[in-house]
Amino acid sequence: MDFQLNLNSETVDHAYLGQPLMASAETSLREVLQILREQHQGGILIQKEDALVGIFTERDALRLMAADAKGGQVDYDQPIKNFMQTEVVSVADKTTVGESIRVMSEGGYRRLPVINSEKLPTGVLTVSGILHYLVDHFPQVIYTLPPKPRHAAGEREGA
Amino acid sequence: MTLCPACGSTNIEGVDYCDACGQTLSHLDLPVPATEVEKSVTRDRLSTLQPRAAVTCGLNATVAEVLAMLVAHSLGCVLVVDHDGQLVGVFSERDALHKINCSAAEMADRPVSELMTAAPQSLHCEDKIAYAIHKMNLGGYRHVPLIDEQGRPTGVVSARDILRYFTGLLASNAS
Known part of the structure; x- marks a missing residue:
């Protein structure tokens, strides 16, 4: 099948990678949250001296917000390195789309940093990017769907 | 012609x-579906994805309560219902990040109705999977609420459900 072939031969950079947002490990939590809001992103990669050392996503932010709303006293001026996840699962830029989808689906990740041969992040694969990539492969049936899923004429026309 | x-x-x-x-x-x-995958998304219904049950809250639920629900149930979104149980809004993780940001403590007692996304797009569990893909792709959402004929929420389809569906489809086609 054609589609199957594409998934196993096309590399992950075809799947609409987002620009990687980066911040240094010393950036404050407040600044990181503001960057995410301004850039309309749900995750940011954390680097220290050009090396990728962590990731901070909206799920981490949500936990902090929930704790803060309960009166848990979150110090927004602390550096992001105290809140980030240090184990970052990433894929190489030569990985196929199919393999990346598998990694994402099995691990339950919503964003996967894509790194080049120098271990530098070149993009971020997101669930929405993959959906868009999939839609690209069968635009005919997706883009020409009737406007309503359950369509029935109210009465016979012209009768 | x-x-x-x-x-x-x-x-x-x-x-x-x-x-x-x-x-x-x-x-x-x-349109005539050309490939097996195309046939599947226009044939299979959202109910085959076994979407997770809807987690709902009332219009007067506070921000603190809703945030706690999202964390406790590991959810991406909570559906907001009115007193008749009809879906009126969605409060997602993304809403939290963009609208609450670093003022969670100050906004803790505000009602969720002030911050939710009102009148969300929704589908029915007997609609075809292609519709959910279309809505997510166009709107950039990760969740589409499912409602019954009375407008009451029955579940939520997530982008992750769709990915899982595709990986299953491709695996079964390969074997």
Whole structure:
């Protein structure tokens, strides 16, 4: 099948990678949250001296917000390195789309940093990017769907 | 040109009825799924994804309560319902990040109705999977609420459900 072939031969950079947002490990939590809001992103990669050392996503932010709303006293001026996840699962830029989808689906990740041969992040694969990539492969049936899923004429026309 | 399957006369492309015999031609313009994957998304219904049950809250639930629900249930979104149980809004993780940001403590007692996304797009669990993909792709959402005929939420389809569906589909096609 054609589609199957594409998934196993096309590399992950075809799947609409987002620009990687980066911040240094010393950036404050407040600044990181503001960057995410301004850039309309749900995750940011954390680097220290050009090396990728962590990731901070909206799920981490949500936990902090929930704790803060309960009166848990979150110090927004602390550096992001105290809140980030240090184990970052990433894929190489030569990985196929199919393999990346598998990694994402099995691990339950919503964003996967894509790194080049120098271990530098070149993009971020997101669930929405993959959906868009999939839609690209069968635009005919997706883009020409009737406007309503359950369509029935109210009465016979012209009768 | 469109050939009428009943009488064989030619018609202008896109007409609803055959000029010669009056036979309806509108079905000829429906797209024909070309591959197995295309057939599957236009045939399978959202119920086959076994979407997770809806987690709902009332309009007066506070921000603190809703945030706690999102964390406790590991959810991406909570559906907001009115006193009749009808879906009126969605409060997602993304809403939290963009609207609450670093003022969670100050906003803790505000009602969720001030911050939710009102009048969300929704589908029915018997709708085809292609519709959910279309809505997510166009709107950039990760969740589409499912409602019944009375407008009450029955579940939520997530982008992750769709990915899982595709990986299953591709695995079964490969074997």
